[in-house]
Structure formats: C-alpha cells, structure tokens
Amino acid sequence: MNRREFAAWVAAIGASGASARWRPLGARTPGEGTAEVLRDVMVPMRDGVRLATDVYLPAAGAGRYPVILERTPYGKTSPSRSERTPTNPTPLGRAAVAERFTEHGYAFVYQDCRGRYKSEGEFVKYLSDGNDGFDTCEWLLKQPWCNGKIGTMGLSYAAHTQGALGSAGAPGVAAMFLDSGGFANAYQGGIRQGGAFELKQATWAYTNALESPEIVRDPAKLAALRAVDIRDWFAKLPWKRGASPVSLAPDYEEYLFEQWEHGNFDAYWKQLGIYAEGFYDQYVDAPMVHMSSWFDPYPRTATENFMALAKRKRGPMHLILGPWTHGDRQLTYAGDVDFGPAATVDGNLAADFITLRRRWFDRWLKNEPNGVDAEPRVRIFVMGGGSGRKNAQGRMQHGGAWRTERDWPLPDTQWTPYYFHRDGRLGRARPEATDASREYRFDPAHPVPSIGGTITSGRPVMEGGAYDQREGPRFFGSREPYRPLAERPDVLVFQTLPLENPVELTGPVVATLWIASDSPDTDFTVKLVDVYPPNADYPDGFAMNLTDGILRVRYRDSWEKPAMMTPGRVYQVRVDAFPTSNLFARGHRIRIDISSSNFPHFDVNPNTGEPEARATGARIATNRVYMDRSRASHVTLPVIPAR
Numbered sequence: 001m002n003r004r005e006f007a008a009w010v011a012a013i014g015a016s017g018a019s020a021r022w023r024p025l026g027a028r029t030p031g032e033g034t035a036e037v038l039r040d041v042m043v044p045m046r047d048g049v050r051l052a053t054d055v056y057l058p059a060a061g062a063g064r065y066p067v068i069l070e071r072t073p074y075g076k077t078s079p080s081r082s083e084r085t086p087t088n089p090t091p092l093g094r095a096a097v098a099e100r101f102t103e104h105g106y107a108f109v110y111q112d113c114r115g116r117y118k119s120e121g122e123f124v125k126y127l128s129d130g131n132d133g134f135d136t137c138e139w140l141l142k143q144p145w146c147n148g149k150i151g152t153m154g155l156s157y158a159a160h161t162q163g164a165l166g167s168a169g170a171p172g173v174a175a176m177f178l179d180s181g182g183f184a185n186a187y188q189g190g191i192r193q194g195g196a197f198e199l200k201q202a203t204w205a206y207t208n209a210l211e212s213p214e215i216v217r218d219p220a221k222l223a224a225l226r227a228v229d230i231r232d233w234f235a236k237l238p239w240k241r242g243a244s245p246v247s248l249a250p251d252y253e254e255y256l257f258e259q260w261e262h263g264n265f266d267a268y269w270k271q272l273g274i275y276a277e278g279f280y281d282q283y284v285d286a287p288m289v290h291m292s293s294w295f296d297p298y299p300r301t302a303t304e305n306f307m308a309l310a311k312r313k314r315g316p317m318h319l320i321l322g323p324w325t326h327g328d329r330q331l332t333y334a335g336d337v338d339f340g341p342a343a344t345v346d347g348n349l350a351a352d353f354i355t356l357r358r359r360w361f362d363r364w365l366k367n368e369p370n371g372v373d374a375e376p377r378v379r380i381f382v383m384g385g386g387s388g389r390k391n392a393q394g395r396m397q398h399g400g401a402w403r404t405e406r407d408w409p410l411p412d413t414q415w416t417p418y419y420f421h422r423d424g425r426l427g428r429a430r431p432e433a434t435d436a437s438r439e440y441r442f443d444p445a446h447p448v449p450s451i452g453g454t455i456t457s458g459r460p461v462m463e464g465g466a467y468d469q470r471e472g473p474r475f476f477g478s479r480e481p482y483r484p485l486a487e488r489p490d491v492l493v494f495q496t497l498p499l500e501n502p503v504e505l506t507g508p509v510v511a512t513l514w515i516a517s518d519s520p521d522t523d524f525t526v527k528l529v530d531v532y533p534p535n536a537d538y539p540d541g542f543a544m545n546l547t548d549g550i551l552r553v554r555y556r557d558s559w560e561k562p563a564m565m566t567p568g569r570v571y572q573v574r575v576d577a578f579p580t581s582n583l584f585a586r587g588h589r590i591r592i593d594i595s596s597s598n599f600p601h602f603d604v605n606p607n608t609g610e611p612e613a614r615a616t617g618a619r620i621a622t623n624r625v626y627m628d629r630s631r632a633s634h635v636t637l638p639v640i641p642a643r
Helices: 003-016 094-101 129-141 156-165 198-210 217-227 232-234 251-261 277-280 298-312 353-363
Strands: 021-022 036-044 051-056 065-072 107-112 146-155 173-179 288-295 317-327 378-383 402-403 414-419 437-442 492-495 501-515 525-531 542-552 571-584 589-596 622-627 635-640
Touching: 021 402, 036 129, 051 094, 051 129, 065 353, 065 622, 094 107, 094 353, 129 146, 129 156, 146 353, 156 173, 156 277, 156 589, 198 251, 232 571, 251 525, 277 298, 288 298, 288 542, 288 571, 298 317, 378 501, 414 589, 492 501, 501 525, 501 542, 501 589, 525 571
Parallel strands: 065 107, 065 146, 146 173, 173 288, 288 317, 317 378, 378 571
Antiparallel strands: 021 036, 036 051, 051 107, 378 402, 414 635, 437 622, 492 589, 501 571, 501 622, 501 635, 525 542, 525 589, 542 571
16 A cells, blocks of 8 residues: 555545544554554544544555454553463564564554543443444444454453454454453353452452543542552452542442442343343354463353354354463463463464464455364363472472363263262262251351452452462461461361272363351352372372352342342252363362352452442351252262263
8 A cells, every 4th residue: 555545545534534643664663563554543433432543554555454353441552461472471562463464464453442541432341342343343344455354353351342342243243263251241250250249340440540541641640549559458348439449530430339239130231242142143143263261250251152152153163261360371370280381372272372363364354275164163171180299380280181172061071960968078979868067157357268260350469370279478368377278167178089080070060059047148159179189299288279159149049139048048059160171180089168258259248138339237147058868969060981
C-alpha cells in the first residue's frame, strides 16, 4: 500500500467519523519490524463512543487480508505477559506479536476496551464487550484492507471479549482461539462459583483501577490509590460502598459491588458478555479452539463451551487443557509442583505458541491444507507419574504427559462413587452404619486459607497453583505454627488406603452430601488431593491439591430463589468442582477434604443469612456431614480405565 492509497484510506476513515494517525515506516519503533501501522484509529460504536484501535498491515503493499483481532483492557501497546517462551521469560511486545502475523499475510488489529487507556466511554467490566465487539467486526468488514474474514485471539479478558462478540453473533468471524476465558456462565466460574464470590475480582479491580484514565489524570488520586495496602483491606473484610480499597475509583467500585451483591442468578447474570450459555444458538459458527488449564479459573468455561458449541455448530471445535496456572503455558510448573519438560506448549504441541495459533488461522482464514483439521479434537495433559522428589529448583516432581482424545468428557469415563466413612476412610463400599456423622465448628473469623488452586489476578493477596496443603507465611490467613490443613478441626479428611494400582481421574468432580447446620446459611467446600507417601525430601509426605468446589447452601435447590435452612434439619446438597486430570500412583492416597471456607479465593459466609456483601455481623456455625446407610455422602470421581 503506497502513501497515496494510504492517504485515501485515512480520508475515508475521517469521513466516517473516526480519526487516525499513520506512522510511516521510517519512524517505526523497536520491535515493530516492517509492518505498516495506523495508530489510534478512533472507531465509533453504535452509541457514539469511540474506541482506540491500532492496525498493523503487511508491508507488501495494497491488498485485502484476513484480519486477526484482539480486544484488550490491558493496553493495546503494552506487552502481553502471556507472550513468553520457555527460553525467554520477557514478554513479546504486542507490536512484535502483530509482526509475526503480518509477515505471513495478515492484518492485525488491537483495540482498547471501552473506558480503558485511549478509548472513550465508561468502563463496566465485561458488559459492553458484546456490542462493542460486534460493532468493531462490522467496521473491520468495511475496510479496504479486509478480505471479509476475521480471526479472534487473546488470553483471559481478551478471551472474554471473544466470547462476548461470539455470543453477539458478530459478522465476519471465521476462526477463534479462546485462551483461558470466554465465560460460559460467569455465575459458575470466573465471578462467582456455587453461589460464593471470587475475590480475585476485588484484587483485579484495585490493580486495574490504578491504570484507569480517571486515576491516571489525577496525580493526587493516583498517589492515594498507590498507598492502599490491599492485604490490610482483606484483613478488614467485609467492606462497604464508599469504604473499600477502590473507593477512589467509583466506576470500579460500582461494578465490583454490583457483581458481589447479585447473589441470586437473576437477569444480571444472563447478560451478553458473561453468559454464553444463553446465547449459544446465535453464537458465531466458526472453527474454535477452547484452551485452559487445571489451575486456571476457566477449565469449566472451556469444557462447557466446547461441549455445547460442538453440538450446535458446524465449525470444528478443539479443546486443549494443560497443567498450568492462568496463561502460563510456557512454564513447566504451577506453584510448588513441576510437571516436567513435556508440560509446555512450546516444543510439545507446536514449535511455539504463536505457531500453534497461526497454523489454526492459516487453515481456517487462508484455507491452507496444513493438516490442522486432521489433528485430534481434544488434547489434555494428564498430571502424575513423577518421582515425588525435589528438583533443582526445589519443586516437587509430579510429572505428566499429553494425551489425545476423541471427545470431552472422555467417552470411557467410569463415573464412580467413593463414599465417606465416619473413621475417615474413602472407599467404594457404602457405609453400613445406621446413624453416622461428623461435625465441626466453622468460625468466619478464622477461615481455612486458600493454599493455591484455580486462582488468578490475586496478587499480592493470593496465588494459584499446586502446593502441599499446609499453612505458611506465604498464604494469606495462615497462622503459626503453620500446620497441615488436615489437622485443622474445621476440615474433615477422607482418604483411601494406599493404592495398590495406579488410578487415573480425568473430568469434573461432584460431591453429594447430606448436611445439617445450626445456622440459617453456611458454605460447604470440597477439595480433591493427591497424597504422596513420605520420602527423603518430604518426610511428612506431600498433599497436592488438584481441584476444589464450593456451595453456598442457600442456593442448594435453586440459583434463582435462595432459601434459608431450618437449623438442625438434614439437607442433600451437591458441590461441583472444576475438571482435572491426574494419575494417582501406586502407594498414593486419594483424599477429599470437606470444610466451609476457602479464603481469600472466595468470600467468607457470615452464617447469618444476610444479603450478599451486606452482612453486618457473623456467627460460628456448627456444621455436620452425614455418612450412613440412608445418607451416604460421597464424591463421584471420573475414573479412566487403564489403557
């Protein structure tokens, strides 16, 4: 595209109400290579708000190209932390990523989400991204350099923006690569889970309020917000509107409390952008990769979107599930556990992550016969099989390997109940006792601390991953003498005898409990743990968390119509945990922990039955789990037969 053609295009954009600034090749900045870049195109939305957009075009000259779109709240010119490799921990700049595509004949487009960085409008987390994504795709199709095919990509929030425009039925979308996001149902994964609120939304609000245009323009507010001690605020929960760590950024405080206070599954949760389940019929029909990981907040989102859209759409659906924390596919470890060199995307699923995505787009946007459509629909990493000893970095070697599958859930899954017994056994035999139970006292002032798990955006308060389930100074809420969670009086532990043969569990985990409480409302939590026997490096063994779930009991019968409990009455409840995949080695134990809190991953139930996020008090609850012949509490595990 020569200067005259480019100038004509800029004039056409100006006539449409947008504005743009062309940066000629001679003025390119480091890392931008030879792509021609149009900076800060202000693309108008249906309500007149304009969104700042950067366009990278191949330097080959005038032409029409397939377009790759990434919509982000993290700054369209900022490096993306996920664009790293095992050999280079420094993230690639977004311009460098764009160049890796423009040199292969793509136009690449980054856009700041509404109310973020250079885009106009008010930021309301997630809820404007469906219509804005639709309008952006509509605009792209009108550009002289677009050939009518759009691919979308991006991690986390940039996957949520994809799910939002996909749910809106955005025009021109011909391929998608959703990496760790794209809410199937944010009420059950990403914002809330089992009725409880994910407090990563609070740490995210604080961290990102520091970069909001309103705060950045006001030095006094910026200094005051930077001075906030977010860990100290977590120690002072509950908060109130106007008295929270984000009160200086009213837009952020408003959406945070709106999410928190909407405990019921009402119309708020069924909006475009956070509820793909309600929009599957109108969802774009395009080839898609749904990618997540076992210590990510979105494996349930990825699997549910994959299953539902595969039934409704013609476009091929692929699923990738690795062993990482959120977006850390270049690492071999999660927390204190290492899975070996096979764990990364780079060198295992593709030469590198950019190549993995580009091959997907080459096949479906350019119709290149590169074999992508013949690859397995499902690729999962089965954790386990390692030595259990420390590696040179001090992490436990758990091991694992990639495996291909035909579908999800795995077609040969044996959904197997494992029953709880009063003496702490976990086994396939039903309990024989006629009246058996165990109880504990749950004190909201002393909740069970979150030792890893499916957490992201939680720093400096919490961090996801796999850890020995033992309190310690690294984990918020821990108290000296830092004992194993299994020794807490408010944690019920059930475990198998040491396994005589390996057992693979791959899929979601569901607990069915018969419970009672002396309080009108409380929570029940479930955690699946791989218990290593002692060795020289871990003389007390190693209790590795795999997945967990939570239920706020007021929602036991209905997410839409909560109901308080009658103290002392027995109820049957279901607690869902996210999917996982793990090979329990011979000599290991399968363990299930039952309790009533997992903080600060989730907010703490005050046990009073007061409205969500508006409690004025708290009480200790005495909670009971039944495990007898007629009330056989159990967990259903996805057992995979030996192959």
